[in-house]
Amino acid sequence: MSVERVLKALHSWLGVVILPWVVAAGFTGLYMNHADLVLSLFPQTEHYDAALFDGAPQARAVDEAAAQGIAAVLAPGMRLELDDAEDEFHDRHVYTFDAGSHYVIVDRRTGYGWVNSRYATRTYAPDGTRLHTRVRWGRVLSSIHERGWVGSGFGSWLADIAAGALVVFGLSGMVLFVAPRVRRALNRRAKAAYLKAAAAKG
Structure with missing residues (x-):
C-alpha cells in the first residue's frame, strides 16, 4: 500500500x-x-426568587446544627464543612457548607437552600424537594471549549x-x-x- x-x-x-x-x-x-x-439560543432561567421562601409552608428558622442536617439531606453522603466566610447568598443570611465539588447553602431564616455547583444552581425545600434548576450555560460552553467536554475530572x-x-x-x-x-x-x-x-x- x-x-x-x-x-x-x-x-x-x-x-x-x-x-x-x-x-x-x-x-x-x-x-x-x-x-x-x-x-x-439556550433556554434561560433566572435564580429562584428567594423571597418566596418566607411565606412557604416549611419555612422555619434554623441554627447551624439544623442547617447541617438539611445540608446532609441535599447532599447525601458528602462531607460538609462550614465556610464561615460565606454567610450571604442572594441577599439572604445563610450557612454555607463546602462539599468539595459544590457548595450547599441553607437560608438561616427559612431552612430552604441551594446546591451551588460550577454548572448549575439548584433550589430545594428543607425536605429535599427540588424547586428549581438554573443551568449556567456560559460555564458549560467554556468547559467544552477548553476541555472538550463538561467537567474537569480528567483535565x-x-x-x-x-x-x-x-x-x-x-x-x-x-x-x-x-x-x-x-x-x-x-x-x-x-x-x-x-x-x-x-x-x-x-
Missing part, C-alpha cells in the same frame, strides 16, 4: 472521528466572541487529543492536495523532455 493511500485512509477516518469536536470548538469559539448571541486531555488529531488531519490534507499536483507537474516535465529528445533525433 502506498504512503498516499495510507494518508488518504488516515485523513478520512480522522475527519469522521474529530468532526464533533470541530463543530463544538467552532460553536463554543463563537460563544467566546458573541456570548449574548449564542446564549440567546483537558480530550481537547488535547482532538487538537493533535486536527493537526494531523490538516497536514495529511495538505500532502494529499499537493502530492498529486507535484506528480503531474513532474510527469508533464518528463513528457516534454522526452518529446523534445525524440524530435531532436529526427
Whole structure:
C-alpha cells in the first residue's frame, strides 16, 4: 500500500472521528466572541426568587446544627464543612457548607437552600424537594471549549487529543492536495523532455 493511500485512509477516518469536536470548538469559539448571541439560543432561567421562601409552608428558622442536617439531606453522603466566610447568598443570611465539588447553602431564616455547583444552581425545600434548576450555560460552553467536554475530572486531555488529531488531519490534507499536483507537474516535465529528445533525433 502506498504512503498516499495510507494518508488518504488516515485523513478520512480522522475527519469522521474529530468532526464533533470541530463543530463544538467552532460553536463554543463563537460563544467566546458573541456570548449574548449564542446564549440567546439556550433556554434561560433566572435564580429562584428567594423571597418566596418566607411565606412557604416549611419555612422555619434554623441554627447551624439544623442547617447541617438539611445540608446532609441535599447532599447525601458528602462531607460538609462550614465556610464561615460565606454567610450571604442572594441577599439572604445563610450557612454555607463546602462539599468539595459544590457548595450547599441553607437560608438561616427559612431552612430552604441551594446546591451551588460550577454548572448549575439548584433550589430545594428543607425536605429535599427540588424547586428549581438554573443551568449556567456560559460555564458549560467554556468547559467544552477548553476541555472538550463538561467537567474537569480528567483535565483537558480530550481537547488535547482532538487538537493533535486536527493537526494531523490538516497536514495529511495538505500532502494529499499537493502530492498529486507535484506528480503531474513532474510527469508533464518528463513528457516534454522526452518529446523534445525524440524530435531532436529526427
